[in-house]
Amino acid sequence: MSAVACQIISMSKSFGVNKVLRNINLDLFSGQVTVLMGANGAGKSTLVKILCGVHKADSGTVKLFGNNFQPSSPSDAFKKGIVTVHQSINDGVVPDLDIASNLMLDKLGDSSWGFFVRNRQLKKAASEIAASMGIKFDVSKPVRELGIADRQLIAIARAMAQDPKVLILDEPTSALSVAEAERLFKLIERFRKTGVAILYISHRMGDIRRIADRIVSMRDGEIAGLFEGKALDYEGAITAMLGHSMTEFNVNVEQNGPLVLSFENIKIEEKSQPINLSIHKNEVVAITGLLGSGKSRLAEILFGLRNQFSGVLKLNEKEYYPKSPRDALKSSVHMSPKDRATNAIISDFDITGNLTIPFLKSFSYMSFIQGRTQRNASDEMVEKMGIVCQSSYDKIGTLSGGNQQKVIVGRWLLKSCDLLVLDEPFQGVDIKARRDIGSYIRSSTKDRATLVFVSEIDEALEIADKIIIMSEASVVGEHINHEVDFPALLAEFSGKKINHNQRYL
Amino acid sequence: MDYKEKLVDLIIKYGFLCLLLGLLVFFSLFSNGFASPRSAVFIFQSVAITGILALGVTCTLVVDGFDLSIGSVATSALMLSAYIMVVLEYNGLIAVIACIVMGAIVGLVNGLLIVKMRVPDLLATLGMMFLLIGLQRIPTEGRSISTGMRMPGGEVTEGVFSPGFLWLGRHRFDFFLENLIPMPVILFVVIAFLVWIFLQLTRHGRLMYAIGSNERAAALAGTNVNKYKIVAYMISGMLAAVGGILLSARLGRGDIASGNNLLLDSVAAALIGFAVLGVAKPNAFGTAIGALFVGILLQGLTMMNAPYYTQDFVKGVVLVVALLFTFALTSRTRGGGH
Numbered sequence: 001m002s003a004v005a006c007q008i009i010s011m012s013k014s015f016g017v018n019k020v021l022r023n024i025n026l027d028l029f030s031g032q033v034t035v036l037m038g039a040n041g042a043g044k045s046t047l048v049k050i051l052c053g054v055h056k057a058d059s060g061t062v063k064l065f066g067n068n069f070q071p072s073s074p075s076d077a078f079k080k081g082i083v084t085v086h087q088s089i090n091d092g093v094v095p096d097l098d099i100a101s102n103l104m105l106d107k108l109g110d111s112s113w114g115f116f117v118r119n120r121q122l123k124k125a126a127s128e129i130a131a132s133m134g135i136k137f138d139v140s141k142p143v144r145e146l147g148i149a150d151r152q153l154i155a156i157a158r159a160m161a162q163d164p165k166v167l168i169l170d171e172p173t174s175a176l177s178v179a180e181a182e183r184l185f186k187l188i189e190r191f192r193k194t195g196v197a198i199l200y201i202s203h204r205m206g207d208i209r210r211i212a213d214r215i216v217s218m219r220d221g222e223i224a225g226l227f228e229g230k231a232l233d234y235e236g237a238i239t240a241m242l243g244h245s246m247t248e249f250n251v252n253v254e255q256n257g258p259l260v261l262s263f264e265n266i267k268i269e270e271k272s273q274p275i276n277l278s279i280h281k282n283e284v285v286a287i288t289g290l291l292g293s294g295k296s297r298l299a300e301i302l303f304g305l306r307n308q309f310s311g312v313l314k315l316n317e318k319e320y321y322p323k324s325p326r327d328a329l330k331s332s333v334h335m336s337p338k339d340r341a342t343n344a345i346i347s348d349f350d351i352t353g354n355l356t357i358p359f360l361k362s363f364s365y366m367s368f369i370q371g372r373t374q375r376n377a378s379d380e381m382v383e384k385m386g387i388v389c390q391s392s393y394d395k396i397g398t399l400s401g402g403n404q405q406k407v408i409v410g411r412w413l414l415k416s417c418d419l420l421v422l423d424e425p426f427q428g429v430d431i432k433a434r435r436d437i438g439s440y441i442r443s444s445t446k447d448r449a450t451l452v453f454v455s456e457i458d459e460a461l462e463i464a465d466k467i468i469i470m471s472e473a474s475v476v477g478e479h480i481n482h483e484v485d486f487p488a489l490l491a492e493f494s495g496k497k498i499n500h501n502q503r504y505l
Numbered sequence: 506m507d508y509k510e511k512l513v514d515l516i517i518k519y520g521f522l523c524l525l526l527g528l529l530v531f532f533s534l535f536s537n538g539f540a541s542p543r544s545a546v547f548i549f550q551s552v553a554i555t556g557i558l559a560l561g562v563t564c565t566l567v568v569d570g571f572d573l574s575i576g577s578v579a580t581s582a583l584m585l586s587a588y589i590m591v592v593l594e595y596n597g598l599i600a601v602i603a604c605i606v607m608g609a610i611v612g613l614v615n616g617l618l619i620v621k622m623r624v625p626d627l628l629a630t631l632g633m634m635f636l637l638i639g640l641q642r643i644p645t646e647g648r649s650i651s652t653g654m655r656m657p658g659g660e661v662t663e664g665v666f667s668p669g670f671l672w673l674g675r676h677r678f679d680f681f682l683e684n685l686i687p688m689p690v691i692l693f694v695v696i697a698f699l700v701w702i703f704l705q706l707t708r709h710g711r712l713m714y715a716i717g718s719n720e721r722a723a724a725l726a727g728t729n730v731n732k733y734k735i736v737a738y739m740i741s742g743m744l745a746a747v748g749g750i751l752l753s754a755r756l757g758r759g760d761i762a763s764g765n766n767l768l769l770d771s772v773a774a775a776l777i778g779f780a781v782l783g784v785a786k787p788n789a790f791g792t793a794i795g796a797l798f799v800g801i802l803l804q805g806l807t808m809m810n811a812p813y814y815t816q817d818f819v820k821g822v823v824l825v826v827a828l829l830f831t832f833a834l835t836s837r838t839r840g841g842g843h
Contacts, residue, residue: 329727348718
């Protein structure tokens with residue numbers, strides 16, 4: 001066994017009353033890829049943020065080759081030898097600068113570089129870094145001209161130029177195609193040989209199988225399982241991550257009501273396959289797929305933010321062409337968008353203001369807001385959704401992520417509608433909030449059709465009657481959520497051809 | 506710790522009002538004649554016009570916009586009203602209507618530039634400001650307008666400011682004392698009240714605040730963002746025109762050099778308004794108090810024989826302190842978070 005590069009010893013962290021990490025003990029070894037798995041809200045990202053200096057742990061220590069490691073800031077962590085490549089790739093590059101400046105950004109920020117840029121020297125040093133990483137671009141090309149996978153490569157190259165001891169990769173393949181991911185794995189293998197300890201965060205089985213030396217499963221802020229050795233127990237790792245095995249979900253599929261929404265030969269783009277789907281009253285349909293599979297584009301068509309390439313959308317048997325979210329709302333389509341911070345939260349408002357914003361008209365008399373009725377409606381929703389707060393007067397920013405999400409989802413459940421569309425309703429919430437939101441959505445489906453877009457299969461399994469899998473802007477699979485054929489489901493999800501001899505889970 | 510946080514909370518909330526009260530007490534004690542109804546009315550009168558303009562800016566600030574053109578809209582209204590009555594010899598009512606329509610059109614153009622053409626708000630309204638400053642000088646070749654002046658064409662103007670129009674700027678109502686309260690002060694208070702009701706109590710105001718806080722979220726919640734933004738600029742333009750009308754009625758001539766300070770003074774009042782009651786948001790009540798605060802300070806200092814050239818310096822200090830209250834202190838209590 002190789003040397004311990006980084007030791008995490010009994011680390012705990014909480015945000016308010018919410019315990020995000022409970023007594024984490026974890027060792028990372030040089031020259032090994034440790035995969036960290038965990039459902040949304042398991043505490044992975046908090047752990048990473050502590051390691052890379054964004055947050056401070058409440059208790060516990062981190063040791064780097066036996067020395068105490070307490071980064072005061074991300075750049076401090078960077079200098080001490082732990083570098084992180086974040087999931088949102090654009091955090092790691094400056095699009096308007098050329099590749100050379102991007103690769104040398106950390107050197108330029110260092111006072112030892114001097115006052116002037118010295119372009120020739122910069123390019124030479126950058127070219128050396130690029131060559132050592134196998135990057136074949138012209139280094140004077142601006143980064144904004146690169147695709148997402150190449151940008152990521154630049155971000156990783158920039159990180160590796162610092163000669164780090166520990167490299168953290170946060171869901172690096174979430175935006176990559178299979179071929180691009182393969183290129184990344186080759187690079188990771190090279191780093192592994194040079195003795196870097198790699199912490200790889202993902203729950204994509206394909207990735208994990210490809211590169212994991214060890215698997216650590218996290219659940220509810222704790223290490224739920226550690227798997228190492230010659231033959232890794234993938235199934236055990238997943239069971240540990242979820243707290244139950246995959247097949248334990250069995251939603252009671254109920255009788256469907258009349259047809260509400262139908263997609264008739266909808267093509268998202270010119271080359272994609274036509275999509276035909278129908279969603280009925282009293283039915284919850286989940287559409288899932290990887291990033292770039294086209295599900296967000298499909299959601300945007302429903303939101304009135306984008307037009308389909310061809311085909312007809314019908315709502316209650318009538319053609320439905322929303323031109324804006326406002327149009328959709330008027331047609332009794334309620335839509336909760338993804339990314340609550342940018343798309344949904346009004347941070348200046350309290351819980352009541354955030355809950356009632358789409359329906360202010362029904363809480364007003366001659367344009368004057370009726371404070372009492374508005375407050376009563378929101379208090380009722382706070383109660384029903386189990387939003388943890390002192391009162392509905394609390395500013396939305398004082399709530400935890402899960403409770404903020406409850407407010408945002410609750411906003412669209414305040415009034416009845418024909419069709420409810422939820423885009424990523426479980427994004428960035430802890431497991432408890434996820435269960436609360438899911439069970440409330442399921443318990444209130446009677447008078448509407450519900451369409452949910454999720455990026456994780458287990459979220460779909462938890463909430464849906466029917467699961468639709470998308471890949472490359474087309475529907476590739478449809479499953480009734482009852483004794484689901486997991487190998488097929490997972491294969492469709494990751495966009496690979498099915499091979500029945502291979503066990504997927 | 507808890508005690509300390511509460512204290513900071515109190516300071517943020519009432520600090521500025523306490524400062525205002527302290528100022529009043531200080532001047533009443535140390536400056537003869539400050540604590541009299543006449544002096545109070547004088548203060549109100551000195552801030553009425555900037556106050557009305559500031560209320561317009563407040564509306565654009567609420568939707569996270571900014572209107573730099575208000576000062577030039579006001580001076581344009583001043584010149585337009587004089588031109589209509591003195592040169593074209595129409596009556597005062599037509600002058601008032603024309604000015605307000607002009608303000609609304611300028612606001613509409615500003616709004617369309619910003620919403621439809623995607624010009625950044627500061628640049629669009631800056632451009633509009635220059636355009637109007639230039640435009641108002643063209644008909645008279647840069648001269649002020651008064652009865653009996655010679656126009657570029659050679660004819661002599663014979664129109665006069667109608668008495669009804671002048672009444673808007675000069676009439677004083679009896680209130681306990683004879684001829685106490687001037688018309689502009691009444692209008693200022695009424696407009697402040699109306700804007701406060703609109704922003705605070707109606708759903709339209711609430712949606713405008715939502716747009717200011719997160720435009721995208723408001724749009725996805727079904728708000729007609731573009732409409733509300735344009736309305737905000739139109740309110741701003743119309744209130745600026747009202748300010749210009751009052752200025753014109755007070756002066757009784759189309760003075761080309763008046764109203765230079767209007768823009769900065771009214772923006773300052775709106776920004777000081779952020780600090781009142783610690784809301785850290787644009788609001789009508791705060792704006793009105795902000796305008797009064799500057800007025801009281803200047804009146805008090807003048808009565809204590811501070812030279813006129815210190816005025817801008819004093820205003821600047823007040824603004825910086827107010828912004829300190831708003832941003833430094835409020836962010837300290839909110840900071841942390843996740």
